[in-house]
Amino acid sequence: MTLVGHPFPTVEACRAAAPRIASDWLKDHPALVRDALACTPAADLPALPVRQVADGVHVHLGPVAQFEDSPDGWIANLGFVIGPDSIAVIDAGASRAQGQALFAAIRRISDKPISHLVITHMHPDHAFGAEVFREAGAAILGHERLADALQGRGRTYLDNLTRLYGPGPMIGTRVVLPDKAVGGSLDIDLGGRVLSLTAAPPAHSDNDLTVLDRATGTLFAGDLVFRDLTPIVDGSLPGWLDWMAVPQDAGAIVPGHGPVAQNWDEAVSAQRDFLTALHRATREALDAGLPMSEGVPAIVDALAPLAGRWKSFPESVARDATAAFKELEWE
Structure with a gap:
């Protein structure tokens, strides 16, 4: 610790x-x-590798993999923005250990106070290092539904990750609830550098939040944008398509997984194709009157031509097909 x-x-x-x-x-x-x-000394602590993607904006790029293909769950992209007075962190990693390594990376660049931690959504690869930053003095912000989501699923997530990786990598990790909820939008000020937080309707999850650095136009999209790693539907497929249909006014876009994109179309075009195909194949299965036991394999088969564009495709697409079938059959 x-x-x-x-x-x-x-x-x-x-x-x-x-x-x-x-x-x-x-x-x-x-x-x-x-x-x-x-x-x-903070300089001697193990630190995550980070790179600067815009003035004062630093990002750690996680490996493009799902939990099952990772030795420790450190798969998400994380970041921080340095303002004149303080620092805001965007997502905290999958465990206390990763949160500590992100903290050490920050301290190698700046000793300014860490005033805010923004959690983009409930999934543990983004949320479970939060206690480190609370101890460092940060206020934790998230979507207005984040607290309920963490209370409902957090313990199960933590138990599952401990079974997957063992107690060592997860030691000291606890589920931490946000201090402040964002229902629509909220600006936070780092001393003349403003970050705009915007709550999304149900899409990837039901508690997605984006962070826009107004000084550089950099958008932290969380898992509303997947690149290279197969997108996971845990909120609403139509809602996610609707969110992507409105281009974000941004410069560089930091996805939840995969490389940083330089514009909106680069960020979402492949994901849009995948989710549109998922929606179409699910509609076709439902229109054909297939039960779920037959509909999900039919959807997976229909999406097979896209497999070469995405990592962790076979496992993730079956999960997506099940989620889409359950949602769309009640339309």
Whole structure:
């Protein structure tokens, strides 16, 4: 564990206060015990690789893979924006360990206060490192439905990831709820640098939130945009298509997965083709009167020609076909 909320000017000052700080922290984490204690310069901590995509905008690009193909779940794109007075982080990673590594990456670039953490949606690869940034002093913001989603699914997500990766990679990870809910839109100010947060209707999930850096036009789209990794429908397929039908006024677009895009069409064209084909194939299965047991395989077969454009396609497309069938059969 790295306790990030207590910076010190010297190692000696840290050593004097560390036993009390660790003891207080452990009272709130009764499942953990202290074995050893050390004071470490932030520059020596393990850090995620990040790159600057615009002035003051830094991004960590996760590997293009689903959880099952990852050794630790560190698959999402994460980022942060440095303003004149403070820093906003966009998504916190899949575990406390990844949140700590993102914090260390930030500290290698800037020692400004971290004032905000924005969670783009409920999925654990984006949300489960949040406690690190709360300890660092950030207010946590999310969609108005995020808290309910995390309360309803968070424990199951955490149990599943612990079974998948083992307790080591997930140690200290807890489900953290947002401090502030965004229902429509909200601006946050980093000292003259404004980020605009916008809540989307149900699409990829029912609690998607985008972040626009007005200084550079960079849009953090979260999982409303997938590139290279097969999109996952966990909200509303028609809603997602409707969201994509209105181009975003943005410069560079940071997707939830895959490489940064330089314009709107580059960001969403492949995803639009995939989701449109999914919608069409699902409609055809329903119009043919197929039950779900036959309809889902028919949808998967219809989408097979797109497989070469997407990673983790066979597993994800069956899940998408099931979600789409369930939603559209009630139209």
